[in-house]
Amino acid sequence: MIPMSVSAKNIRNIAIVGHSGEGKTTLCEAILFNGGAIERMGRVDAGTTVSDFDDQEIARKMSVSLSASYTTWKDVKINLLDCPGFYDFEGEVNEAMRACGAAIVVMGANGTLTVGAEKAINQCLRAKKPLIIFINGMDKDNADYYGTVRALQEKYKNKIAPIQIPMMEGSKMTGNVNALTEKAYRFTNTGPEEISVPDMYRRDFEEMRLSLTEAAAENDDVLLEKYFEDGQLSREDIIHGIRKGIYNINVIPVMAGSALQNKGVINLMNEIVKYLPEAAERAEVPATDLEKDSVIGITCDEDAPFAAQVFKTAVDPFVGKLNYLRVCRGVLKTGMTVLNPNTNTEERINTIYLVCGKKQVPVSELRAGDIGAVNKLQNTGTCDTLCDVSAPVRFDPIPFPHPVLYMAVYAKVRGTEDKVFSGLARLAEEDRSFVVVKDHDTGETLAGGQGEVHLDVINKKLKAKFGAEADFRTPAIAYKETIRKVANAEGKYKKQTGGHGQYGHCKIRFEPCERDFEFAEEVVGGTVPKQYIPAVEKGLVECLPHGVLAGYPVIRLKAVLYDGSYHDVDSSEAAFKAAAELAFKEGLKNASPVLLEPLSRLRIAVPEQFVGDVMGDLNKRRGRILGMDTQDDMQIITAEAPKGELLTYATALRSMTQGRGRFSETFARYEQAPESVLQAVQQAKA
Ligand SMILES: Nc1nc2c(ncn2[C@@H]2O[C@H](COP(=O)(O)OP(=O)(O)O)[C@@H](O)[C@H]2O)c(=O)[nH]1
Ligand SMILES: [Mg+2]
Structure with a gap:
């Protein structure tokens, strides 16, 4: 049915985007069926669609990855890129945006502009992809076409150009009037049947035609002249102007139907072929x-x-x-x-x-x-x-969202670590919004993704594709320890066992400092002989990874060896090393040791109406607001907060902002942790 190879003039590359669960996959199914690519329409609920073929998609009844399909309509090959709508899979949408020439945004007839629809429309505008909005679910009892159009117009003003009036019998859509073709279509079992515009829709039809005429004139100077002169435009002129408007993304046509019942889909396919750009005329x-x-x-x-x-x-x-x-x-x-x-x-x-x-x-x-x-x-x-x-x-590379949620990876079965990590590395090649990184401070390997669902999908893929099982756990926080006061300490290591004994003795002053670790000596008169001084330093360095408070690495510490004593026969490097360790333990305890926690710097972008909630929440997370800024229609909050309070911030921000907020997190510095954190950490270690 598909000729072996098609030229660009006869190709439309269409991404299907929008909020989760609004019917994108079902619409693809209907398009494929109408075009003859499949013999019957599969159902998302039954796991029988072309697009949602992955085991996880079938189990979850939702798309988790971009899937491609194609069919022909009126001698044109339509390549479909069905995108997941769920937030966690935004990377897949970016991939589709790069490959497509235009998009269909599918949205429910709920009378509102959902976050997913808004995001999808914005993405098309940013990527300069012409689009058609398909208001789906018109078979549902509470379907509200006009309310949905109004919600769109509120946000996108006169770009929104409804070209259809749904014909309703009670709450059921039985056909539509198309203001561009100036025809009405009644749905039948074999597709839409052309009829003349019924009288009861005349007025709406004339109104819609008028606004399309104006939109056409605004998109073409010659047509604008003509419209001023004659006060009207021919059907061909309107179509030309609208087409240009779509191409330049000044006009977003709105259509309606029911993907599930395959109503209005053929009309949509006609418009895709007629109005959306050929692969050849796509911008450079x-x-x-x-x-x-x-x-x-x-x-x-x-x-x-x-x-x-x-x-x-x-x-x-x-x-x-x-x-x-x-x-x-x-x-x-x-x-x-x-x-x-x-x-x-x-x-x-x-x-x-x-x-x-x-x-x-x-x-x-x-x-x-x-x-x-x-x-x-x-x-x-x-x-x-x-x-x-x-x-x-x-x-140019395709932009991908940075990971916002990290989990620590552990192999379920000991000895299968290699299989787990190599599998995850392969999955990261497949999915560029997923990363595997090593946290050198904690030694854990972290899986970073877009949210809990995303990481769960990755974990299940790991098992299904590579036969490896992993536990994803809350990552450890890389706490550190330091001291706040100066303290002197003495370490004496002395052992008398039969003949040869062990003797090492040193006095060390511990001080806070800027650098992670500094060692100095002020020994006078050889009380600690030169050859044993490196052993003292070595002993201290070996103690650094395990502080005296909760066993975390010690930083910002200076140690000055200033005195000691030795024994001609019994002293050795090992003995001085052991003495230094004793001094370390005692000294740090007396130097007012404190726990340090990592602070993150946050850049949070949210719509104005959520700023209050987000700030309040940051407060609860012991955050500090550093500044506020406005960028486009978003408020940008910069703040600092302890990393330990932000482990699931991605999920929290999403639910606080109905999915509209975004954030990025970078390491800022270490700061003293409050007593409550120290206690919690000590308890966890006990
Ligand atoms: N009543 C009704 N249900 C629909 C329609 N389109 C899709 N659905 C159902 O809505 C659910 C989500 O559809 P799906 O195609 O997976 O949405 P997607 O997440 O946008 O791909 C499924 O249960 C579909 O059967 C429609 O036009 N009318
Ligand atoms: Mg889907």
Whole structure:
């Protein structure tokens, strides 16, 4: 059904984005069914959809990763990139945004603008991707099309251009009036049937047409002139103006339907083909020309040297590692050797696939503008460019969200650590919003991701794909200890066992200092002979990792050896080392030891209305506000708070701000911990 290779003019690359659970995956299913790619529509609840094929997606009944599929409609190949809507999987949306030429934002007919819809629309605007909003769930009893449109208009003003009026019988949508085609469509079992606009919708229709006329005029100077002169525009003129408006993202058409009942989906497909940009007319993609070392714009030209960007990497149980890519120019053919300028290696292209959910269809070539996948590349991952060896270019990396939640990783079964950590490393290659890092202070290995669900998905994937089981635990905090006062201490190590004895004796002054550790000696008259002084220092250094309060590393300590004594026969390096250890234990206890806790510097971005809650919450976490700033429509709070109070801040901030807040956290410094923390830490160690 799909011709082996399609030219960019006949391709639309569409990302399906929006809030979780609003019907994106179901809409994909309906589109694939209408286009003939599948014989019947699967259901998310039954785990039978094309997009949600992963075991975890079936179990959770929600998308957790970006999945690709395609179908044809009116001789046009529609490539669909179904995105997860849940916050934790934002990285997947970024990948789709790089590969698509336009987007459909799916939102429920709830009369409100959900966070997910708002985020998705903003993402399209930022990435300059034309979009259509599909108001879904019109079959539901409380469906409120106009309320939802109003909520959109409140935020996005006159960019929002409803082009449809749903025809309702009671609470059920039975068809729609399209103000662009100037026709009405009644839903039947075999698809929408064209009828003339019913009288009862005439007035709404005329109103909608008028506002579309105005929107069209605003997007084209010639049309604006015409509109002033004649006071009206022809249908062709309106369509032209709207199309231009969509292309420039000044116009966001709004449509409605029910994905589940496959109503209004064919209308949507018609508009996708007619109004959303062809892969060929998509804006130039910026890249670095590696020969000239300059930034160039890559146009979708089939005759130019090949260049593509990998936007997703997945491990498939049957074909191995799959690199999903979008060909930006030229043609990718099997057997070709291409350059990966990111890893500076050449890769041979074995098999090229078109991907439809979990199914891969081998093809011999992929032309500019199309999306597909290749397997068995050794040195290629997400973001990498693949290009013609003789015309090296490199695309910009795809932005990924930084991890906001870290958990410590422990192998469930002793001895399987290697399997756990190598599996996690592989998963981090697949998912660039996930990282594995070593905390050198605590010695723990941390898994960092976007939230609890994300890390849980990673953990389950680890088991399913690599057969390794891990426990994700709350990470340890790297407390430290120091002293606040000067104290003198004496250490005497003396042992008389039969013949040869042991004797070491030193007097040490302990002082607070700036540096982590400093050693000095002020011994007069050789009371501690020169050859034993390094042993004293060594003894102290070996004590540093274990402070006297709660066994945490000691920092900001100066030790001055100022006196001692020795024995001609019994003294040894070992004896002086042991003496130094005794002095350390005694000295620190008397030098007013304190526990230090790491402080983080936070940069929190939240909408105005949540500032009060966020500040109050920071207070409870012993935080200090350092400043406030405004950026676009967000308030930026900078603050400091103890790291130990922020372990699940990602989750807390999300629930405080309905998912609208974001934050970043960096290490600031160590500061004295209050008594309550010390007690808790000592109890935990006991
Ligand atoms: N009534 C109704 N339910 C829908 C519609 N579209 C999707 N659903 C249901 O809503 C749930 C979430 O749908 P899904 O496609 O997974 O949403 P996604 O998270 O946006 O991909 C599933 O139970 C669907 O069956 C619709 O148009 N009407
Ligand atoms: Mg989904």
